[in-house]
Amino acid sequence: MRSKINLMNNIRLRFAPSPTGALHIGGLRTALYNYLLAKKHNGTFILRIEDTDQLRYVPGAEEYIIESLKWSGLIPDEGPGFGGAYGPYRQSERKELYQKYTQQLLDKGEAYLAFDTPEELDAERLKDPTFKYDARVRQRLKNSLALPAEEVQRRVSAGEPYVVRLKVRPNEQAVVQDQIRGEVTFDTNELDDKVLMKAGGLPTYHLANIVDDHLMEITHVIRGEEWLSSTAHHVLLYRAFGWEDSMPQFAHLPLILKPAPESFLHKENTPVLAQRLAQEFHKKHSDVPSAHFEKTEKFALQVLQDKANIAVSLKEKDKDEPEKAQLKAFLKDSLFGKLSKRDGDRLGFPVFPLSWQGEREDDSFVGFREYGFLPEATINFLALLGWSPGTDQEIFSLEELIQAFSIEKIGKSGARFDIDKARWFNQQYILKADTADLMDKVRPIIEANGHQPGDAFLHSFIDLMRERAVTLLEFWENGYYFFEPPRSYDEKNARKRWDAGRSGLFRQFVEGLSILPDFSASPIKAFVEGFLQDNELKFGEVFPLLRIGLAGTMQGPAVFEMMELLGKQETVGRLKKAFQLFDEWVAQG
């Protein structure tokens, strides 16, 4: 047994994702908390790939997971490609180990063989929806506990497929000491005989995770709350192996939930969302006649429009027809509960750290990185989603998070995902980032749009735009006109402010600009101010027109700085062109 003093020494934590697709943002948070606790105590952070489900295995997912961790700065100390003395770190490469330990359990009488086919079990569940493979029913089923030994032998030698199940004893208690929730007790009468070894010879998560955590000397298991229920079985497994004394400490994290419907439902997007949900519903339930689409959409819209009562209107009623009940259930799943990959493109925000290209288009997603989020900001945002330092500090570097982190400060209740908060964090990081750093990250975006800015230009551009960009992408979106002519002009405001009578005066103004010997902000300023004074013009009569002429919009950095960066030739050219356009507009009336 570990002594108390020793408890936080040499701690070993693992992040154990399954390579079934892109790593969800909730998974990244789990990785982060594992990493933080490990690093806080100079422990070891391990990556283990749980690829025991060959059916759900997705090529590229492991690489994706590793790239995501690297992007986030959570570098494993051990793991596939990272070395370590406890490998291999891919469960598919540890098959013999699981077989060996399964045999151990079999020998001890803690597990048994079961020959029931999936079809037979489905039939049982059809008969009785509450069917559970447990002590009460196993005597009447096809397993090594119920069948005569000779028959078991015969079936095995005949190569008949079987699974190995944990023999759960009735009338016992499985107690989980959870670091976040305290003591959670389960009655083994409620627990089924979980499959440990699948017919294909691969272990289930339950077995693999216990064997590996034991062999890898994992001291703390931090994982999502969806695992809390099955932890009862895990405790039983440790008991069956006789490893209870070295069982890791468990901490089950509250889940990340979908954003509150009130927060994303606006007049403009409600019909769009209703339509989208209707489409998804019909796609999922092909048995529903497509002629009902309009009806579906109408109901969805009706539900969404009454923002405050969505949950109430989706409540099942006995008199609901099956199709209505189905629709309600679908909408409820789509609008409430844990954050899912669908929510991202449905609502227009990232749910994955990095973009993911699935086989089909509807299995492809844009990541935080590609949306223009900085990894530091993403991590900071995630850290505070479910954990709090107990102080008013909001901005944390990874190093600061390590110092401040503790399991006791993790919250108990689910946290709703809030993209506005994520954006705010990103803005904070952009505001204080090194210009050189931003240059490296913004340059590819500019280049992707067909421009090759020089260092000095890019440097000034970033200084001018950083207060006006919340994401990296917005440097381009809000400041593209530094690289190419405005695509459109704020016509309404131009017309309002353009006085045809002053057309000549403005031409004179451009003329003056074009002969300035030093085209930097302060001489430009001096010139413009002088011009205004000489011609008795007010700021408000000139500046907005300059802005629109230069950038197309009334928003943007200081005009003189803008002119300096654009350069004389570009400035003069754009203004000439714009003023001519304004003249035409006004002439047209």
Next chain:
RNA sequence: GGCCCGUUCGUCUAGGGGUUAGGACGCAGGAUUUUCAUUCCUGUAACACGGGUUCGAUUCCCGUACGGGCUACCA
């Protein structure tokens, strides 16, 4: 349905037997500014409900409601 977990402003949360229940995001207003943004100031808004325990409960206990998770030869 069964089992398990949870519930403080719209959201993320601090707090905790006696507090003007604190901060942040958002939203609204104001100041600064050639616009926008940044920055600063102000405002908005919360202890789910019902019973206990107690001199006193938002805080502790029990119910109810609501939310969430699990209920596979998936993880």
